[in-house]
Amino acid sequence: xxxxxxxxxxxxxxxxxxxxxxxxxxxSAQADNKxxxxxxxxxxxxxxxxADGESVLNAAKLAVEKINSDGGINxxxxxxxxxxxxxxxxxxVSIAQKLTTKDGVVAVVSGSYSGTTRAAAKIYxxxxxxxxxxxxxxxDITKTGNYMFRQSFVGSxxxxxxxxxxxxxxxxxxxxxxxxxxxxGKTLAAGFREKAEQLGAQIVxxxxxxxxxKEFTPVLTKIKQLNPDxxxxxxxxxECSQIVRQAKExxxxxxxxxxxxxxxxxxxxxxxxxxxxxxxxxxxxxxDSDRKIVQDFIQGYNQKFGHKPDMVAASxxxxxxxxxxVMKTKGTEPDKIRQGLSELKDFEAVTGLIKxxxxxxxxxxxxxxxxxxxxxxxxxxxxxDDDIIxxxxx
Amino acid sequence: xIVQQLLNGVVIGGVYALTAMGAAxxxxxxxxxxxxxxxxxxxxxxxxxxxxxxxxxxxxxFIGAILLTGFFGTAVQKLLYIPMLNRPPIVPLIAxxxxxxxxxxxxRLVAGPRIREFTVQLPFEGVKTEGLAVHPTWILIIVLAAxxxxxxxxxxxxxxxxxxxxxxxxxxxxxKAMGVNINKVVALNFFLGYSFAAAAGIMVxxxxxxxxxxxxxxxxxxxxxxxxxxxxxxxxxxxVAALLIGLVETLVAGYIGFxxxxxxxxxxxxxxxxxxxxxxxxxxxx
Numbered sequence: 001x002x003x004x005x006x007x008x009x010x011x012x013x014x015x016x017x018x019x020x021x022x023x024x025x026x027x028s029a030q031a032d033n034k035x036x037x038x039x040x041x042x043x044x045x046x047x048x049x050x051a052d053g054e055s056v057l058n059a060a061k062l063a064v065e066k067i068n069s070d071g072g073i074n075x076x077x078x079x080x081x082x083x084x085x086x087x088x089x090x091x092x093v094s095i096a097q098k099l100t101t102k103d104g105v106v107a108v109v110s111g112s113y114s115g116t117t118r119a120a121a122k123i124y125x126x127x128x129x130x131x132x133x134x135x136x137x138x139x140d141i142t143k144t145g146n147y148m149f150r151q152s153f154v155g156s157x158x159x160x161x162x163x164x165x166x167x168x169x170x171x172x173x174x175x176x177x178x179x180x181x182x183x184x185g186k187t188l189a190a191g192f193r194e195k196a197e198q199l200g201a202q203i204v205x206x207x208x209x210x211x212x213x214k215e216f217t218p219v220l221t222k223i224k225q226l227n228p229d230x231x232x233x234x235x236x237x238x239e240c241s242q243i244v245r246q247a248k249e250x251x252x253x254x255x256x257x258x259x260x261x262x263x264x265x266x267x268x269x270x271x272x273x274x275x276x277x278x279x280x281x282x283x284x285x286x287x288d289s290d291r292k293i294v295q296d297f298i299q300g301y302n303q304k305f306g307h308k309p310d311m312v313a314a315s316x317x318x319x320x321x322x323x324x325x326v327m328k329t330k331g332t333e334p335d336k337i338r339q340g341l342s343e344l345k346d347f348e349a350v351t352g353l354i355k356x357x358x359x360x361x362x363x364x365x366x367x368x369x370x371x372x373x374x375x376x377x378x379x380x381x382x383x384x385d386d387d388i389i390x391x392x393x394x
Numbered sequence: 395x396i397v398q399q400l401l402n403g404v405v406i407g408g409v410y411a412l413t414a415m416g417a418a419x420x421x422x423x424x425x426x427x428x429x430x431x432x433x434x435x436x437x438x439x440x441x442x443x444x445x446x447x448x449x450x451x452x453x454x455x456f457i458g459a460i461l462l463t464g465f466f467g468t469a470v471q472k473l474l475y476i477p478m479l480n481r482p483p484i485v486p487l488i489a490x491x492x493x494x495x496x497x498x499x500x501x502r503l504v505a506g507p508r509i510r511e512f513t514v515q516l517p518f519e520g521v522k523t524e525g526l527a528v529h530p531t532w533i534l535i536i537v538l539a540a541x542x543x544x545x546x547x548x549x550x551x552x553x554x555x556x557x558x559x560x561x562x563x564x565x566x567x568x569x570k571a572m573g574v575n576i577n578k579v580v581a582l583n584f585f586l587g588y589s590f591a592a593a594a595g596i597m598v599x600x601x602x603x604x605x606x607x608x609x610x611x612x613x614x615x616x617x618x619x620x621x622x623x624x625x626x627x628x629x630x631x632x633x634v635a636a637l638l639i640g641l642v643e644t645l646v647a648g649y650i651g652f653x654x655x656x657x658x659x660x661x662x663x664x665x666x667x668x669x670x671x672x673x674x675x676x677x678x679x680x
Contacts, residue, residue: 045507046499046502046507047608048608048611050502050507050508050607050608051507051508051509051606053507054506054507054508181655209655209656210655210656210657212608212611212612213655213656213657214598214602214604215402215406215656217398217402217644218399218402218403218643218644218645218647218648218656219647219648221395221398221399221402221648222395222647222648222649225395238509238604238606241603241604242602242604245602245603249520249522249527249529250398250527251522251524251527266508266509267508267509270509270511271509271511271602271603271604273511273513273603
């Protein structure tokens with residue numbers, strides 16, 4: 001009897017689930033040309049990466065507001081359908097399933113890290129919904145298929161740009177690498193090492209640390225003995241801020257070159273304080289740019305959220321702007337959006353002039369180099385060499 | 395270099411000792427693996443930060459924060475653990491995990507997900523020579539850790555409450571039958587345990603100039619390794635284990651460069667010790 005009850009309960013639940021998803025499909029924006037255009041979004045708003053999550057969610061909201069106040073997509077409003085993945089791949093996957101089957105979104109922006117974005121990518125690809133990864137760097141994301149695009153540089157491009165800065169601009173001969181031991185750090189370090197050695201520098205040590213690490217004095221004490229000219233730190237702001245602080249306390253005089261992971265006003269500049277001065281990073285955003293779009297974005301964000309935006313916010317904002325632009329000209333069907341993205345040329349974005357996405361969806365634009373002066377990021381240079389900024393096409 | 399690395403190790407070990415001590419004390423008496431101690435560590439750091447922002451006096455902030463967190467500890471034991479005493483140990487363990495997650499998310503909602511800076515200018519200087527650098531916060535950590543641990547040793551071995559404490563740790567029921575006021579002992583135990591955790595949280599917040607909601611994550615699992623390694627519930631064992639792990643982590647990172655993350659070393663040590671001496675470093679065989 002009990003089993004029979006259980007079976008009937010299960011049957012009821014299954015039929016309910018079918019009904020609900022059926023209804024969801026029926027309301028999909030693909031079939032409806034009058035309602036709002038829905039863009040899906042996922043970011044780690046809670047959990048260990050909550051600070052970046054908050055930053056990118058702010059940027060997503062700001063972007064959607066801007067698109068709507070400028071008249072929407074040919075008169076139709078844009079609606080942000082956002083979820084929190086808590087930096088958990090399992091949640092990213094179920095969000096992807098929800099966005100593609102129930103919410104009826106026409107495109108998706110990933111405001112999350114590489115692990116979660118990679119896990120979700122296949123579901124968007126299978127559902128033929130285009131996704132732009134705002135700042136996740138792992139090469140496999142775009143390799144998932146032709147519906148995947150990336151707004152930030154793939155790790156190898158930024159790594160090579162870093163090597164060019166280190167060896168050509170900063171004249172470093174002996175370089176130590178201290179990287180975060182995940183996809184992000186590894187791909188950047190690999191690109192950096194290859195190009196730096198090609199340019200004639202010597203890599204004296206490669207050490208790694210896990211995310212969330214706070215104590216770097218043991219490894220920095222070791223690096224100090226090797227006396228490098230420069231320490232390359234592909235990592236995120238919470239760890240990089242500790243590295244530069246502790247290095248200063250140990251009396252290390254080498255230059256520091258970071259990546260876009262350190263591009264955070266609160267978490268890097270705020271925590272590292274004076275120790276951040278002189279640190280150089282390769283990143284996406286040139287804060288000193290005189291282009292109106294950049295200054296409008298920085299001011300708009302600052303006014304609304306009370307602090308200056310960081311790189312992840314700028315990249316996310318751009319991903320939405322690119323989508324809006326493509327939808328205005330090509331239409332709002334996922335296929336047309338995908339087509340439009342692959343044909344995009346010379347689009348003025350906050351993170352620079354987007355020359356286009358190559359055949360595997362990697363963006364081509366100049367790499368920005370910023371230096372910290374008096375506790376703020378400022379222009380140091382720009383890497384425009386074609387052989388460095390052209391992303392791999394397979 | 396070796397002197398610098400040994401010093402690095404002692405500082406890290408001192409922080410671990412304070413962090414794990416609270417949980418070790420709780421386990422010693424109630425046999426509960428209290429993950430929420432790591433939440434107390436974060437609460438202490440935030441309380442210290444906010445009190446410091448309000449008063450601009452680090453001494454008041456420090457004392458205020460450890461008292462507040464201590465009272466929070468007594469509330470936790472009264473409302474959460476005491477009602478669960480007769481349940482299987484898995485029940486309070488799961489409750490403590492739940493409480494820990496609750497604390498983290500509450501802190502995130504109240505104070506925001508971003509790192510908050512905890513910049514304190516100490517009134518004394520550190521040491522900085524060619525071969526050796528001693529940060530002023532390190533000096534504070536070593537001195538405070540020593541003071542706290544001596545205080546705990548004194549209470550445990552030289553006072554009546556310490557005697558009652560040890561009796562309760564040996565057998566709660568018999569101690570009760572002998573007239574020990576169990577409620578008072580447990581309440582004080584939690585008060586001190588959570589105060590220790592809070593002190594560690596504040597010091598770590600100052601050391602790294604950052605306080606954030608998930609700062610208890612790593613201590614949560616590492617302190618478990620430390621109290622098991624030290625011989626479950628043995629305060630001295632926990633201190634020895636903490637210093638040992640601090641030193642081993644430092645030396646491995648400084649000289650060998652390991653293929654595992656630094657935090658994994660505590661668990662490698664745990665596995666080795668459990669294989670060789672299953673009762674833990676300092677525990678006597680039952």
